[in-house]
Amino acid sequence: MNSPMIYALLGITLFSVGLYGLIVREHLLRKILALNIMGSGIFLMLVALGKRSAGELPDPVPHAMVITGIVVAVSATALALTLMLKLVEASGSAVLHDAPKDRS
Amino acid sequence: MGDLLTDAHWGVLLILLPLFGGLCSFLWPSAVKFIGLATVSAVALSVVGLGDQLLATGVYHHAVGGWGAPLGIDLYADGLSLFMLMVTALVGLGVSIYALDYFDQDEARRFWPLWLLLLGGLNALFLSADIFNLYVTLEIVGLAGVGLASLSGGGAALDGAMRYLMATLLGSLCYLLGVALLYHSAGTVDIPLLAERLESTPPVWAALGLICAGLALKTALFPLHFWLPKAHASASAPVSALLSALVVKASFYIFLRLWLEIFSVRTEGVDDLLGALGMAAIIWGSLQALQQTRLKLMIAYSTVSQVGYLFLVFPLAAIGTFSAWSAVAYLVLSHALAKSAMFLVAGNLMHFGGHDRIADLDRAVQRLPITVGAFALAGVSIMGLPPSGGFIGKWLLLNEALNQGRWDLVFVMMIGGVLAAAYIFKVLGFAFTQAPVTHEPKGVPAVMEWSALLLAVAAIVVGFLASPLMLILGIGETVELMGAGQ
Amino acid sequence: MEALDFALGLFDILLVFLVLSLAWLVMSSEDLFRAIVLFVAFGLLMALVWVRLEAPDIALAEAAIGAGLTGALMMAALDRLSSVKPIQKVAASAQRKQLSLSSKVLPLIALVLIVLGLGYALLSLPEIADGLTPNVKENMAQSGVKNPVTAVLLNFRGYDTLLEMVVLLLALLSVWSLGGERKLSPRSTNPILGSLCRVLVPVLILVSCYLLWVGADAPGGAFQAGSVLGAAGVLLLLSGWHVEQKYLLWPLRFILILGSGVFIIMAAVLLLIQGGLLTYPVAQAGWMILLLESAATLSIGATLAALFLGGVPKSRVDQ
Numbered sequence: 001m002n003s004p005m006i007y008a009l010l011g012i013t014l015f016s017v018g019l020y021g022l023i024v025r026e027h028l029l030r031k032i033l034a035l036n037i038m039g040s041g042i043f044l045m046l047v048a049l050g051k052r053s054a055g056e057l058p059d060p061v062p063h064a065m066v067i068t069g070i071v072v073a074v075s076a077t078a079l080a081l082t083l084m085l086k087l088v089e090a091s092g093s094a095v096l097h098d099a100p101k102d103r104s
Numbered sequence: 105m106g107d108l109l110t111d112a113h114w115g116v117l118l119i120l121l122p123l124f125g126g127l128c129s130f131l132w133p134s135a136v137k138f139i140g141l142a143t144v145s146a147v148a149l150s151v152v153g154l155g156d157q158l159l160a161t162g163v164y165h166h167a168v169g170g171w172g173a174p175l176g177i178d179l180y181a182d183g184l185s186l187f188m189l190m191v192t193a194l195v196g197l198g199v200s201i202y203a204l205d206y207f208d209q210d211e212a213r214r215f216w217p218l219w220l221l222l223l224g225g226l227n228a229l230f231l232s233a234d235i236f237n238l239y240v241t242l243e244i245v246g247l248a249g250v251g252l253a254s255l256s257g258g259g260a261a262l263d264g265a266m267r268y269l270m271a272t273l274l275g276s277l278c279y280l281l282g283v284a285l286l287y288h289s290a291g292t293v294d295i296p297l298l299a300e301r302l303e304s305t306p307p308v309w310a311a312l313g314l315i316c317a318g319l320a321l322k323t324a325l326f327p328l329h330f331w332l333p334k335a336h337a338s339a340s341a342p343v344s345a346l347l348s349a350l351v352v353k354a355s356f357y358i359f360l361r362l363w364l365e366i367f368s369v370r371t372e373g374v375d376d377l378l379g380a381l382g383m384a385a386i387i388w389g390s391l392q393a394l395q396q397t398r399l400k401l402m403i404a405y406s407t408v409s410q411v412g413y414l415f416l417v418f419p420l421a422a423i424g425t426f427s428a429w430s431a432v433a434y435l436v437l438s439h440a441l442a443k444s445a446m447f448l449v450a451g452n453l454m455h456f457g458g459h460d461r462i463a464d465l466d467r468a469v470q471r472l473p474i475t476v477g478a479f480a481l482a483g484v485s486i487m488g489l490p491p492s493g494g495f496i497g498k499w500l501l502l503n504e505a506l507n508q509g510r511w512d513l514v515f516v517m518m519i520g521g522v523l524a525a526a527y528i529f530k531v532l533g534f535a536f537t538q539a540p541v542t543h544e545p546k547g548v549p550a551v552m553e554w555s556a557l558l559l560a561v562a563a564i565v566v567g568f569l570a571s572p573l574m575l576i577l578g579i580g581e582t583v584e585l586m587g588a589g590q
Numbered sequence: 591m592e593a594l595d596f597a598l599g600l601f602d603i604l605l606v607f608l609v610l611s612l613a614w615l616v617m618s619s620e621d622l623f624r625a626i627v628l629f630v631a632f633g634l635l636m637a638l639v640w641v642r643l644e645a646p647d648i649a650l651a652e653a654a655i656g657a658g659l660t661g662a663l664m665m666a667a668l669d670r671l672s673s674v675k676p677i678q679k680v681a682a683s684a685q686r687k688q689l690s691l692s693s694k695v696l697p698l699i700a701l702v703l704i705v706l707g708l709g710y711a712l713l714s715l716p717e718i719a720d721g722l723t724p725n726v727k728e729n730m731a732q733s734g735v736k737n738p739v740t741a742v743l744l745n746f747r748g749y750d751t752l753l754e755m756v757v758l759l760l761a762l763l764s765v766w767s768l769g770g771e772r773k774l775s776p777r778s779t780n781p782i783l784g785s786l787c788r789v790l791v792p793v794l795i796l797v798s799c800y801l802l803w804v805g806a807d808a809p810g811g812a813f814q815a816g817s818v819l820g821a822a823g824v825l826l827l828l829s830g831w832h833v834e835q836k837y838l839l840w841p842l843r844f845i846l847i848l849g850s851g852v853f854i855i856m857a858a859v860l861l862l863i864q865g866g867l868l869t870y871p872v873a874q875a876g877w878m879i880l881l882l883e884s885a886a887t888l889s890i891g892a893t894l895a896a897l898f899l900g901g902v903p904k905s906r907v908d909q
Contacts (some may be wrong), residue, residue, distance in 0.1 A: 027622065037617070064739050131844065
């Protein structure tokens with residue numbers, strides 16, 4: 001196994017660890033961290049597999065996609081954090097409760 | 105002049121106009137309503153222009169930057185894209201007119217830039233032939249949707265928006281991982297090239313699973329619908345209308361597009377799974393809708409069940425017939441019109457009585473006849489009664505299920521129709537009866553009443569336009585591909 | 591040569607192990623502050639990974655945005671969180687203990703299955719694939735720049751970047767729509783921060799200009815330059831930078847939309863002249879891209895700093 005493949009496998013492992021955290025951890029800040037780790041994992045896989053080319057240089061297209069992705073991720077993170085703060089102000093809790101209030 | 109009109113880049117205009125309008129409305133907050141309405145109208149005209157162009161010349165194809173796939177990004181419009189753009193323009197126009205009177209000046213300043221950018225994102229999405237570009241448009245649509253959902257403030261809206269944000273980000277990430285796998289399997293992100301190059305390999309299967317899961321989450325397919333009722337019910341009325349009518353359909357459109365062009369050949373069992381989830385969604389969503397005591401939650405659960413109908417197409421179309429696909433396009437159109445009308449009606453009733461408790465509608469029919477009339481008309485389409493758009497869509501789907509002997513689907517669709525009738529008549533019943541507690545009602549601006557009625561009437565009228573709409577759907581390669589299976 | 595390969599292989603394995611354990615610790619540590627610090631460390635190590643993968647452009651972006659700005663955003667949010675609701679942490683950790691075994695074990699099994707499934711999918715990809723490298727190489731001469739990543743971002747797939755500028759703006763619009771007004775904080779009493787600022791901010795601005803300029807030929811470009819500029823903005827905000835109210839209305843909004851605005855206008859003009867969306871004339875591509883990037887850098891910097899502030903900025907001197 002060559003080193004790009006090792007990093008690609010690290011990428012999907014990070015994706016899964018983030019997914020695990022997103023599901024298991026309840027605090028919204030932790031969920032936001034989890035989404036960021038998932039994103040990093042995808043970016044890593046995308047770029048690492050681009051190093052399989054026979055030529056000298058790695059494939060630049062995934063690099064550009066990842067830079068796009070990093071900017072999208074920081075935008076979404078900033079929005080999520082502000083939303084979290086507002087939610088805590090309004091409801092006093094940084095955890096989404098699943099109590100079925102729908103029928104009240 | 106005629107040449108100029110057919111040669112114009114309507115497709116590109118459809119993307120640039122609303123984005124530019126969004127920026128302008130941010131820069132000049134005092135003129136948001138004017139800028140907003142002008143932009144939405146211009147977009148509607150451009151859709152007409154694009155339609156005219158497509159009818160004359162077939163598909164629209166534009167290589168951005170002049171590079172062309174696989175290096176560059178291609179824009180592409182066929183009948184299905186045009187259909188979605190049309191739905192967006194129609195609903196967008198209705199909701200925009202409604203929003204003129206609904207929001208006060210401060211809310212309007214926040215609503216219009218977000219809505220115009222959302223419109224730009226939606227149009228870009230329907231015109232894209234590139235799965236990575238689709239990811240970026242999905243993020244525009246998602247973030248704008250979250251911003252709009254939280255617009256009304258308050259704990260419930262923020263809670264709903266947060267759930268929506270988590271769901272939409274997770275959905276995007278799953279989709280993106282699928283895109284990454286497809287890129288490394290085929291060396292391109294262009295849909296037609298992917299269709300040529302992809303083979304049935306483990307990475308392609310993994311990508312199919314991830315993309316389907318991510319888009320199903322964004323489309324709120326049962327059991328991934330958990331975020332939708334709160335997000336759609338707690339947003340302000342025009343926003344709920346946009347989210348339920350358009351945003352959910354955007355991810356469904358990508359689902360449909362990728363299914364038709366890329367994944368259709370490689371699907372055994374997945375189509376039946378989607379069908380089963382669709383059936384579960386119809387039953388579960390309708391039962392939940394029936395139990396709700398708040399009008400907006402009821403309408404939101406109704407969306408969960410109506411999304412179920414859309415997924416019934418996958419097991420039916422496995423055998424590959426045009427009528428199954430046109431049925432689903434019809435359902436998208438009529439649900440978008442009817443559901444946006446319903447949410448606007450809910451907004452009127454809330455404005456009128458200050459609440460949306462179904463049991464306390466208190467003879468709304470006498471005091472807001474236009475609004476209640478709009479609800480009844482939209483209800484006809486949601487139930488699938490003739491003559492309405494919903495009827496045509498469901499009838500086509502039912503016919504197809506009967507032809508293929510899928511009695512399970514037929515049965516579930518029948519039950520779904522009965523349940524829909526039950527929850528809609530429940531609302532209408534309370535609108536006719538006097539509530540035990542009477543309260544001081546507030547007048548509803550005429551614009552808000554008439555725009556809701558307009559959308560509801562449109563949901564009925566499309567029931568009479570089957571042949572021209574089928575003509576539109578028939579433009580382009582997708583249909584040839586679909587027709588080839590007949 | 592073999593010894594070097596061996597050492598690099600060892601380094602790879604160590605790095606993979608470190609990154610993975612940091613990610614796990616970010617998810618599992620009880621203390622949120624600790625989790626954020628670990629996340630910043632994770633971001634820095636990721637930058638190292640990008641260098642190993644010969645992706646210096648991403649390494650720069652990751653160091654500036656992934657580790658730097660995202661970390662700063664998280665820290666600021668945690669700070670505000672504790673001032674809003676100090677009891678929350680106790681409540682959250684108390685709830686955590688109630689989690690039953692099955693609700694922890696089942697996701698863990700799912701995690702392992704996903705890793706195995708995706709890992710199998712990855713390993714069955716072909717050993718060698720060129721992707722779009724040959725297409726990029728072939729068209730580099732017409733792109734107007736020499737850095738392939740910049741060529742993809744601003745030319746070959748420039749339309750993605752246009753839409754991405756809209757995503758960034760949308761995030762800010764949504765934050766402003768939520769956040770109400772936020773007064774610029776009073777001048778910091780911390781003299782170290784103040785003098786650090788006086789030295790660092792001009793340096794950061796210079797670095798930003800350099801990254802922008804060099805992006806055409808070497809690693810760098812609008813996003814890296816913009817995020818460095820954003821970092822300078824964050825520093826200024828922390829040290830109590832005073833801006834008069836009149837600059838916070840129209841001029842600020844103008845800078846915020848400059849990037850996407852210039853992009854859209856450029857797209858429309860090129861559509862009229864060249865008959866294609868973002869189709870640059872080959873001879874003019876170089877300066878057009880530099881113009882787009884300069885506008886984008888300003889907007890990205892301003893937007894990131896504004897996102898850090900988290901609300902519509904308002905001068906602390908009430909007018």
